Amino acid sequence: xxxxxxxxNGLSVAIQPMNLLFxxxxxxxxxxxxxxxxxxxxxxxxxxxxxxxxxxxAGSIIMFAGIYYGGMYGGSTTAIxxxxxxxxxxxxxxxxxxKMAKAGRGGPALATSAIGSFVAxxxxxxxxxxxxxxxxxxxxxxxxxxxxxxxxxAFVTVSATFGDSPVRGLTSLFIGLMLGLVGIDILSxxxxxxxxxxxxxxxxxxxxxxxxxxxxxxxxxxxxxRHIQEEKLEPVRGSLWMTKEDWKRSWKPWIRGTLFxxxxxxxxAGGAEIPTFLSYxxxxxxxxxxxxxxxxxxxxxxxxxxxxxxSAAGTLVPLLTLGLPTSATAAMLLAGFQQYGLNPGPLxxxxxxxxxxxxxxxxxxxxxxxxxxxxPLVGLWVRLLAIPQPWLYAGILVFATVGTIAANPSPVExxxxxxxxxxxxxMRRFDFPIAPVVVGLILGPVAESQLRRAxxxxxxxxxxxxxxxxxxxxxxxxxxxxxxxxxxKGLGRFKAVED
Amino acid sequence: xxxxxxxxxxxxxxxxxxxxxxxxAAAQMELKIMAPAAPGGGWDQTARSMQQALTQSGIAKSxxxxxxxxxxxxxGIAQLVNNSKGDGNQLMVMGYVMVGALLxxxxxxxxxxxxxxxxxxxxxxxxxxxxxxxxxxxxxxxDALKADPAKVTWAGGSAGGxxxxxxxxxxxxxxxxxxxxxxxxxxxxxxxxxxxxxGKVTAGISGYGEFESQIKAGKLRLLGLTTPANQGTTDKPSxxxxxxxxxxxxxxxxxAPPGISADQxxxxxxxxxxxxxxxxxxxxxxxxxxxxxxxxxxxxAKILADEQARTxxxxxxxxxxxS
Numbered sequence: 154x155x156x157x158x159x160x161x162n163g164l165s166v167a168i169q170p171m172n173l174l175f176x177x178x179x180x181x182x183x184x185x186x187x188x189x190x191x192x193x194x195x196x197x198x199x200x201x202x203x204x205x206x207x208x209x210x211a212g213s214i215i216m217f218a219g220i221y222y223g224g225m226y227g228g229s230t231t232a233i234x235x236x237x238x239x240x241x242x243x244x245x246x247x248x249x250x251x252k253m254a255k256a257g258r259g260g261p262a263l264a265t266s267a268i269g270s271f272v273a274x275x276x277x278x279x280x281x282x283x284x285x286x287x288x289x290x291x292x293x294x295x296x297x298x299x300x301x302x303x304x305x306x307a308f309v310t311v312s313a314t315f316g317d318s319p320v321r322g323l324t325s326l327f328i329g330l331m332l333g334l335v336g337i338d339i340l341s342x343x344x345x346x347x348x349x350x351x352x353x354x355x356x357x358x359x360x361x362x363x364x365x366x367x368x369x370x371x372x373x374x375x376x377x378x379r380h381i382q383e384e385k386l387e388p389v390r391g392s393l394w395m396t397k398e399d400w401k402r403s404w405k406p407w408i409r410g411t412l413f414x415x416x417x418x419x420x421x422a423g424g425a426e427i428p429t430f431l432s433y434x435x436x437x438x439x440x441x442x443x444x445x446x447x448x449x450x451x452x453x454x455x456x457x458x459x460x461x462x463x464s465a466a467g468t469l470v471p472l473l474t475l476g477l478p479t480s481a482t483a484a485m486l487l488a489g490f491q492q493y494g495l496n497p498g499p500l501x502x503x504x505x506x507x508x509x510x511x512x513x514x515x516x517x518x519x520x521x522x523x524x525x526x527x528x529p530l531v532g533l534w535v536r537l538l539a540i541p542q543p544w545l546y547a548g549i550l551v552f553a554t555v556g557t558i559a560a561n562p563s564p565v566e567x568x569x570x571x572x573x574x575x576x577x578x579x580m581r582r583f584d585f586p587i588a589p590v591v592v593g594l595i596l597g598p599v600a601e602s603q604l605r606r607a608x609x610x611x612x613x614x615x616x617x618x619x620x621x622x623x624x625x626x627x628x629x630x631x632x633x634x635x636x637x638x639x640x641x642k643g644l645g646r647f648k649a650v651e652d
Numbered sequence: 653x654x655x656x657x658x659x660x661x662x663x664x665x666x667x668x669x670x671x672x673x674x675x676x677a678a679a680q681m682e683l684k685i686m687a688p689a690a691p692g693g694g695w696d697q698t699a700r701s702m703q704q705a706l707t708q709s710g711i712a713k714s715x716x717x718x719x720x721x722x723x724x725x726x727x728g729i730a731q732l733v734n735n736s737k738g739d740g741n742q743l744m745v746m747g748y749v750m751v752g753a754l755l756x757x758x759x760x761x762x763x764x765x766x767x768x769x770x771x772x773x774x775x776x777x778x779x780x781x782x783x784x785x786x787x788x789x790x791x792x793x794x795d796a797l798k799a800d801p802a803k804v805t806w807a808g809g810s811a812g813g814x815x816x817x818x819x820x821x822x823x824x825x826x827x828x829x830x831x832x833x834x835x836x837x838x839x840x841x842x843x844x845x846x847x848x849x850x851g852k853v854t855a856g857i858s859g860y861g862e863f864e865s866q867i868k869a870g871k872l873r874l875l876g877l878t879t880p881a882n883q884g885t886t887d888k889p890s891x892x893x894x895x896x897x898x899x900x901x902x903x904x905x906x907x908a909p910p911g912i913s914a915d916q917x918x919x920x921x922x923x924x925x926x927x928x929x930x931x932x933x934x935x936x937x938x939x940x941x942x943x944x945x946x947x948x949x950x951x952x953a954k955i956l957a958d959e960q961a962r963t964x965x966x967x968x969x970x971x972x973x974x975s
Contacts, residue, residue: 199691293850339837341810342756342972351730354723354757422845475849476865477842484842499864561721609836610805610852
């Protein structure tokens with residue numbers, strides 16, 4: 154009950170008019186930067202830090218948290234409407250969301266993503282309130298071998314993003330894995346596949362790859378098909394809002410997405426991308442409408458969006474209880490605390506309860522504000538699709554390029570964006586799925602470095618992977634997920650023969 | 653035509669010279685400070701703090717901060733050396749980490765090409781173990797290393813960075829073979845801290861600030877800091893005073909482009925000297941918890957050269973730089 158009393162006290166801090174105003178500014182700014190690809194919440198908070206120095210600590214930290222949550226909302230809007238994921242965590246949303254938008258169901262897609270984000274954000278913030286002290290012990294006990302096992306589960310399950318042909322899917326995945334090798338190897342400090350180009354030392358930026366493949370590739374593809382057949386986009390077909398059927402198909406993915414997002418987000422090396430992919434794959438397996446996947450299934454938007462927002466709340470668990478920043482944005486929030494001489498960690502809850510609980514309470518408020526802000530805008534946003542195609546795609550090209558350049562002002566980054574755009578065009582032209590490339594770039598380096606760390610700690614003994622309970626369990630899940638489909642298929646064939 | 657051009661060129665030079673004289677004489681410099689890293693990191697924070705102190709104390713009329721991120725500063729320094737030659741208003745923040753990064757990245761541009769101005773701050777490295785570890789002192793850790801360096805696992809920051817170098821120096825001082833240390837680099841402080849708290853590694857090594865709140869909360873045991881022997885206190889013991897001969901600090905400094913005149917260099921050093929003494933800068937140091945380690949001019953140039961030589965030796969001994 155302690156947590157509950159503290160939360161009520163926190164609410165009294167959060168509803169002070171100044172703090173409400175800060176939360177509002179935060180969510181507005183966050184939504185704006187989330188929309189622009191490349192410029193994320195981390196960069197925004199970094200640039201605001203020196204300006205907010207003179208403000209009251211509670212107010213500015215509440216604003217930073219608003220930016221964080223707002224960024225998660227904004228990223229999904231562009232992912233759905235123009236296939237340009239503003240953040241790598243919105244990539245899974247783009248897969249089905251953009252298909253829905255093209256089929257005139259942009260309204261329901263945006264609505265399920267906004268409501269799903271709200272539901273997930275609220276549940277996850279409740280989790281943060283009540284479970285943080287317990288979760289953090291589990292999170293810290295996750296060692297490199299356990300992360301490697303988690304990556305194995307992710308690799309096996311993301312095959313759902315492969316499309317219809319496993320060979321093409323695997324080809325795409327391996328392109329991504331190869332791109333993941335570029336840059337300085339974290340364990341040995343040596344550069345790989347960077348050919349002496351200093352800009353490549355820092356690895357390939359996920360957003361540059363995602364924007365290049367998704368947005369630029371698509372714009373080129375549409376341009377190449379234009380004289381063959383005019384694709385007519387219908388901004389709205391059917392209801393602008395979610396139908397009863399949409400609600401029925403959305404609520405379970407929201408809950409499941411939250412269950413993926415919150416705990417994985419709370420892991421020090423969990424991140425937001427893995428839970429969104431896991432959620433997408435799960436929904437694809439569990440759906441009653443498998444024929445719709447790949448053509449705009451609402452479950453494929455609802456789940457990943459919920460996972461995305463829940464992981465944002467999860468990230469705050471190690472940040473507030475241990476002072477562990479586990480994402481770029483969390484690191485900036487930490488810097489925000491430190492600028493007031495506050496050190497998040499076990500002592501912060503005792504030393505400044507007003508601040509911690511004020512922050513948690515304002516997360517609930519920011520979440521509500523985002524829902525109220527975003528739902529009425531759905532009608533406006535979908536009008537974007539009514540813009541004539543040449544203008545729309547020219548706009549996307551400018552938008553994608555400006556975002557990338559703003560985040561990393563270097564000609565090499567632009568060349569990479571262009572190369573990835575052409576790659577995306579060719580892959581689309583020859584029917585290779587593009588999502589696995591990004592999946593490979595995100596998961597590959599993590600899996601590699603965690604495996605090598607685990608082996609380094611165990612002095613080269615591979616049995617370490619099975620000696621940890623968490624790791625052994627996760628590896629078993631991965632194995633079952635890998636073998637089961639074949640087994641079931643075999644059983645089906647066996648039955649067919651019997652008939 | 654050529655005559656006309658020459659004349660134009662000359663008068664332009666004259667105007668520039670006069671303008672340069674006037675600005676430096678009035679001590680109203682319009683400085684540009686480059687942080688060779690993305691916004692938010694240590695170098696960026698240093699640059700922005702300098703901006704704040706320089707403008708608020710009136711030492712400079714303006715100070716513009718630019719970010720040139722990438723490859724541990726290799727991209728920033730290349731830009732400074734190639735594009736800002738002779739620019740007496742340009743500064744670049746750098747630090748000990750850049751010394752190692754330039755060596756491991758085999759950068760074509762080196763620190764010798766820059767004009768050293770001043771060292772500003774320093775942070776000592778702390779060695780910690782989980783609270784339930786049997787190791788209680790730095791000496792015990794040294795003994796464990798001497799027995800079998802591979803069995804002592806270290807968690808710290810990136811390969812070739814200051815944490816890695818400090819671990820290698822510690823092993824060497826302990827009488828163990830530094831090439832055999834089992835150093836596990838983690839990206840970002842959070843991940844390394846989680847591995848130490850979870851008892852996955854023997855010891856952790858990083859700047860004291862990274863561990864401070866965990867040490868105070870009793871979750872980590874501080875074995876010591878890499879401070880000089882006479883600077884140890886009861887809650888922050890010096891490792892050197894415990895008999896392991898190691899002294900290293902992660903410092904941050906500013907350098908200017910190559911090819912600036914002696915007057916320009918003097919103006920920059922003077923500006924930094926004034927800034928270091930200003931109340932504004934001292935307030936920032938206190939608020940950020942940065943140790944003041946100010947030295948300027950030739951003293952700093954000497955330190956920079958020494959650190960480069962030592963770092964090269966250590967990195968060669970751990971196999972990150974081929975000699």
